[in-house]
Amino acid sequence: MATVAELLARAGELREIAASHRLDTELLLCKVLARERAFLYARPETELTDAQARQFDHLFARRKGGEPMAYILGEREFWTLRLKVSPATLIPRPETELLVELALALVVEPAARVLDLGTGSGAIALALAQERPAWQIAGIDSSAAALAVAEANRVALGLVNVRFRHGDWFGGETDCYHLIVANPPYIDAADPHLARGDVRFEPRAALVAADAGMAALRAIIAGAPEHLRPGGWLLLEHGSSQGAAVRECCVAVLQEVRTWHDLAGCERVTGGRMA
Numbered sequence: 001m002a003t004v005a006e007l008l009a010r011a012g013e014l015r016e017i018a019a020s021h022r023l024d025t026e027l028l029l030c031k032v033l034a035r036e037r038a039f040l041y042a043r044p045e046t047e048l049t050d051a052q053a054r055q056f057d058h059l060f061a062r063r064k065g066g067e068p069m070a071y072i073l074g075e076r077e078f079w080t081l082r083l084k085v086s087p088a089t090l091i092p093r094p095e096t097e098l099l100v101e102l103a104l105a106l107v108v109e110p111a112a113r114v115l116d117l118g119t120g121s122g123a124i125a126l127a128l129a130q131e132r133p134a135w136q137i138a139g140i141d142s143s144a145a146a147l148a149v150a151e152a153n154r155v156a157l158g159l160v161n162v163r164f165r166h167g168d169w170f171g172g173e174t175d176c177y178h179l180i181v182a183n184p185p186y187i188d189a190a191d192p193h194l195a196r197g198d199v200r201f202e203p204r205a206a207l208v209a210a211d212a213g214m215a216a217l218r219a220i221i222a223g224a225p226e227h228l229r230p231g232g233w234l235l236l237e238h239g240s241s242q243g244a245a246v247r248e249c250c251v252a253v254l255q256e257v258r259t260w261h262d263l264a265g266c267e268r269v270t271g272g273r274m275a
Contacts, residue, residue, distance in 0.1 A: 001050070001053065002047070002048050002053050004046045004048070005044035005045065007025070007048070008029065011026075018063075018069075024063055024069055028056060028063065028072070032048070032056045033048070066201070068198040068201055068202075074086070076091055078092035078096070078127065080130065081127060081157065084152050084153050087203065088148075088203060089145075089203070089206070090121070095266075099183065100131075102269060103181055106235075107179045112136075113137075114138070114179045115177045116137065116140070117169055117181070118169075118185075118206065118216075119141045119146070119147075120141060120150065125138075125150070126159060126162060128162075138163055140165055141164070141166065142167065143203070146206075147164050169219055176232070177229060180233070181235045181236075182237070184217060185206055185216045186209055187207045187213050188208070188213040189208045191213070213239060214242065217242070217249065218249055220236060221234070221246070221249045224253065225253045235269055235271040237268060238267075238269070243259045243267030250272040254271075
């Protein structure tokens with residue numbers, strides 16, 4: 001029977017897949033054993049059962065094939081939350097936390113109404129709901145499968161101030177909000193990065209937009225004024241080279257337009273305020 005130490009020694013097989021090959025192997029073992037990482041080093045002689053060994057081999061093969069750890073483990077940490085994810089949703093990324101930080105800093109209305117467009121796993125909506133229990137938050141997505149994941153996350157977190165519904169951007173939306181936030185598709189279909197890394201496994205519809213990646217961003221900006229209250233904010237995540245184009249669209253309909261940089265120094269979020 002294989003031991004914990006022997007399986008940890010296989011981490012090198014993932015070296016070409018990820019710099020985190022050792023950590024990835026540890027997390028796969030933790031999932032199989034239902035143990036914390038400390039156990040792996042406290043009890044390296046532990047033998048896996050045949051069923052556990054087969055499960056590990058299956059998960060390890062998926063990772064060796066390049067599948068993202070978030071999909072293999074079925075979860076990802078975002079903000080202060082542990083969220084379920086699936087191949088129906090994008091994998092929440094640290095740079096998107098900038099949207100949450102800005103929303104919390106810019107929106108001062110105690111009982112703000114918030115709209116999260118293209119909510120996916122619900123990451124942004126749920127992070128805001130956790131931080132601001134008095135806010136009322138709506139998350140919209142065109143994918144029923146993604147909405148099922150978002151709702152499962154809401155239930156698991158016990159949040160009652162957020163709701164999710166099916167829709168295509170502002171389709172069928174009649175309410176006005178203090179904040180509209182979105183991490184929409186913004187990658188050009190010809191971008192070579194789509195053939196590399198985790199994005200190969202993520203839903204294409206949540207990644208790629210027409211018009212060199214600008215179509216969804218333009219649609220949201222055009223529709224936002226009709227759904228923003230006076231003084232309300234629109235905050236949009238976008239690609240690192242799209243800041244100027246997004247600002248140009250925003251200044252036509254919003255005030256106080258500016259772009260914020262992520263921790264890597266890249267232009268990542270652009271927003272503006274309704275007059």
